[in-house]
Amino acid sequence: MSVVVRPLALSDLTDLLAVQLACYGEGFVESGEVFARRLASPANCSLVLERGGSVCAYLAAYRSVRGKVTPLHGDFEAIAQPDTLYLHDMAVLPAHAGQGLAHALLQPLWAQALAEGLRHSALVSVQGSQAYWQRQGYALHPLQDAAQQARLASYGEGAVYMARAL
Numbered sequence: 364m365s366v367v368v369r370p371l372a373l374s375d376l377t378d379l380l381a382v383q384l385a386c387y388g389e390g391f392v393e394s395g396e397v398f399a400r401r402l403a404s405p406a407n408c409s410l411v412l413e414r415g416g417s418v419c420a421y422l423a424a425y426r427s428v429r430g431k432v433t434p435l436h437g438d439f440e441a442i443a444q445p446d447t448l449y450l451h452d453m454a455v456l457p458a459h460a461g462q463g464l465a466h467a468l469l470q471p472l473w474a475q476a477l478a479e480g481l482r483h484s485a486l487v488s489v490q491g492s493q494a495y496w497q498r499q500g501y502a503l504h505p506l507q508d509a510a511q512q513a514r515l516a517s518y519g520e521g522a523v524y525m526a527r528a529l
Contacts, residue, residue: 364415368467371409371421373402378418379411386454390519391489393436393452401425401451404439408448408475410468412455420455422468424448426476429483429526430506432514448476448529450486469499477529485526489518493525501525 371379376395383392401407404425412420425433426445433439433451450472455464473484485504488496493503504526506512515524 366464366467367413368410368471369413371402371407371411371423373399375411375418375421379421382418382421382454382456383452385456387490391435397436397438398423401439404441406439406441406445408472410472412464412468414459414464419459420464420468421453422450422465422472423452424450424472426479426481427485429485429504430508430511432487432506432511432524434514434517436517437514446481447483447485447526448472448481450484473529482529483526484529485524487515487518487522488525489522491521493523496525500527502527 376398379398380395401423406425408425409423410421411418425439426442427447427449428442428445429447433449453465453468476484486496486501502525504524506515506524515522
């Protein structure tokens with residue numbers, strides 16, 4: 364079955380929301396309105412993965428700076444001189460888990476970020492995903508700024524900020 368990775372579009376929002384709900388449940392679901400605003404951001408570089416013509420995974424990402432956290436339900440804020448690929452949210456339908464689809468989204472985005480001169484990638488790990496992200500080269504990156512710590516807290520207990528070099 365063919366796999367297509369392409370930029371996330373407004374026309375994908377219904378499918379994205381279905382993937383998000385299947386993966387996270389009600390607690391972490393972000394609205395279509397939030398995603399529409401993110402897609403309109405000049406910093407946006409989100410991707411979607413289709414298998415057999417159906418969306419089964421996505422990676423919401425944008426260009427930012429290391430140490431800056433996007434709060435849950437927050438917008439992608441454009442930065443004048445980004446140095447970091449921020450991975451806000453990645454989800455793969457449970458029926459497609461373990462098939463390398465997450466890597467198929469990460470690899471081209473890391474390569475694109477490196478080609479654009481970004482030096483880092485960062486994310487907030489939630490729902491026990493820290494070990495997965497460590498296997499992808501991410502490590503805990505403590506936040507010193509109180510405002511960024513408050514943004515991190517919007518994800519609930521156990522959420523940690525992680526970063527890696529590109």
